Amino acid sequence: MKLSSPKRDLRQRQLLDAALRVFARDGFDGASVASIADEAGVAKGSVYLYFDSKEALAGELVRDVFTNPDAESEPSQESKPLERLLRFCVQQEARVLSLGDFAGIVLHMWGHAGKKENDLIARGIRQVSAESMFMIETLVDRAKALGELPPNVDTLTTARAMLALCYGLIQQRVTFERNQGAPLLRCDDAMRTYLRGLGAKV
Secondary structure, X not given: OOOOOOOHXXXXXXXXXXXXXXXXXXXXXXXXXXXXXXXXXXXXXXXXXXXXXXXXXXXXXXXXXXXXXXXXXXXXXXXXXXXXXXXXXXXXXXXXXXXXXXXXXXXXXXXXXXXXXXXXXXXXXXXXHHHHHHHHHHHHHHHHHOOOOOOOOOHHHHHHHHHHHHHHHHHHHHHHHHHHOXXXXXXXXXXXXXXXXXXXXX
């Protein structure tokens, strides 16, 4: 992104919302900076004041959806780390489901995660994943220190499993729940079951 001004946040929000609608309507490959600008009601050149490309805009959109909003305390100082972990999963699920019919296109972008290093969408996804992993690892270590988890629990394996479970369940709900009409397993319930299997009382 290039601009930093009092109007930046409002215009950036306008462009991200427009991009989400265009990606859902036209698909990522079918979308263009011009069509996003038209949807936002701005000149095409205005988009480039905020984003270098369609890919950069999409990468920021992914970060916007999945960035952890729960920042009221440092994870390493959290007094109830497992509750914080559960809250993280619930917030991620709620954020994606709140997108309604647009949720699918955002999750579709995760397919870019394995693409080349300079893919801007992949870069955004890897950044969000790395930040989430760091937070979860820190909270797992904190839970072990406070006796909420057994000391022999492997931090890295637990963090990877929890992140995969969280995003996998969100994908499942978005993909199947709308078509089947019956609610599927929620992130909160699944995470509690997993943590209980590790010896936690949640």
